[in-house]
Amino acid sequence: MTAAPPASDLDALLGRVRAFVAERCVPLExxxxxxxxxxxxxGLADVRADARAAGLWNLALSASEGGAGLSLPAFGRVSEALGWSPLGHVATNGQAPDIGNMELLLGHATDAQKAEFLQPLLDGDVRSCFAMTEPEHAGSNPTVMSSTARLEGGEWTIDGHKWFTTGFDGAAWAVAMVVTDPDADNKYARASMILVPTDADGLEHVRKLPVMGDEAEGWFSHSEIRFHGVRVPEANLLGPRGGGFQLAQERLGPGRIHHCMRWVGVCERALSLLCRYAAAREIAPGTPLATKQAVQFMIAESRAETDAARLLVLDAAEAIERDGAKAARGKISAIKFTVANTLQRVLDRAIQVHGGLGVLDDTPLAFWYRHERGARIYDGPDEVHKTVVAREEMRRYPDAAPPAKARVGVDV
Structure with a gap:
């Protein structure tokens, strides 16, 4: 567990982060x-260089790893501040999927893997991606996959089909989750993670996926890819053989704090845009939108829901720090669907108040509305996470609970 910084130190850091995002990131939007x-x-290349020089680089990592040495709740606050802009996390080398891959490799990579794959990522010289979801299977159940890797002559031969591989466009390497032990009795021990350079022979970039019509580029894009007999060294296995599912769960716990607090930051920006526009836009001479009760209700509901979401996420972060991600799985699932839905409602209200302007790309609202709708689907749909929360709650009533059933879906 990382010790929480003194409140004054955290407040000072948050002030620096907010100023940096406002002054350097917002103008690039x-x-x-x-x-x-x-x-x-x-423009981002210059901003990222300045962030590193200013000590705002790899903020989620420990001090020994070149980061800020923050506790998970403290970094959650930082993630919210970075989330004010779609470029905040990118500017400080804390963007998904790279940050999740950094944490994976820091915890499980060999020294050789850290030198080849991790260090360039920490330095911001390369980008990475994470290939798990397959179009042929429900993404909510990562124990069922068709992509395979066979160990032959000291090399892994990988065949498979993946999509929603975020950031593949321009990435140097991928963490591929593939079945290595299909006959294992324990279905949670059938898959492994393997590090795959994206320029490997046989790795095909089928297409960038158009998310509501927007393919985007780089960090903001998602891709469909195929592995056609891709061969990589046996030493590229990340962590233990058959440990892919466990590593995926480990990656998701803190990652959900990062994501959910970023979404809270988006809510704060959307609410600010809503209020500023409602104060300035007149529906008749001398009558701004903000005087209308319907708009006031939108403001009030957005304020209350955003504040509630923040507190819920920080409570989950404290639970992870205190008890570990497995013990906090109910809280982690609760924040996933709660904050994702709060995000959607606050964005929708902000767009509604902006009228026609809201659906244009003259503000970041339309970008977020397109790209964050998937928040209720990615990393387990709302329905799966609600099932996890309900199951955890029913454990408090053993006499009333139905017989235990096999676990299906994402256990976090």
């Missing part, structure tokens, strides 16, 4: 909204 990625990447 117009290029993202216009899909002018060449200009965006050039």
């Amino acid at each position: 117009a290029h993202l909204q216009a899909s002018d990625y060449a200009t965006l990447w050039a």
Whole structure:
């Protein structure tokens, strides 16, 4: 467990992060909204260099790993501040899927793997991706996969089909979750994780997936890929053979705190845009939108729901720090569906108040509405997480609970 920093130190860091995001990230958003990625990447290169020089780099990692040495709840607060802009996490090298892969490799990679794959990622010289979900199977049940890897002559031969591989476009390597032990009695011990360079022979980039019509680029894109007899060294196995499912669960626990607090940051920005527009936009001379009760209700509900979501996530972060992700699985599932739905409602209200402007790419609202709708689906749909919460709650009533059933879906 990482010790929480003094409140004054955290407040000072949050102030620096908020100022950096407002001054350096927000001005670049117009290029993202216009899909002018060449200009965006050039601008981000400068911003990322400045973030590193300012000590705002790899903030989620421990001090020994070059990060800020924050507790999980403290980094949750930082993640919210970074979430004010779609570029905040990217600017500070804390974006998904890279941050999850960093944490995986820090905990399970060999020294050789850390030198080849991890260090360039920590330095911001390369990007990575995570290939698990398959179009042929329900993504909510990662124990069922068709992608395989066979160990032959000191090499893994990988065949399979993946999609929603976030950030594959431009990534240097992937963590591929594939079946290595199909006959294992324990279904949770059939898959492993293998590190695969994206320029390996036989790795096909089928297409970038158009999310509500937007393919995006780089960190903001999702891809469909195929492995056609891709061969990598046996030493590219990440962690223990058959440990893929366990590593995936380990990756998701803290990752949900990162994501959910980023979504809280999005809610804060959307509410700010809503309020500013409602105060400035007049529906008649001298009558701004903010004077209308319907708009006031939207503001009040958004404020209350955002604050409630924040407290729920910070409570889950405290539970993970205190008891571990497995013991906190009910709280982790609860924040996943609660905050994802709060995000959708707050964004929808902000768009509604902006009227026609809200559905244009003149503000970040439409970008978030397209790309964050998947929050209720990715990493386990709402329905699976609600089942986890209900199951955890029913354990308090053993006499009333139905007989235990086999676990299906994502256990976090």
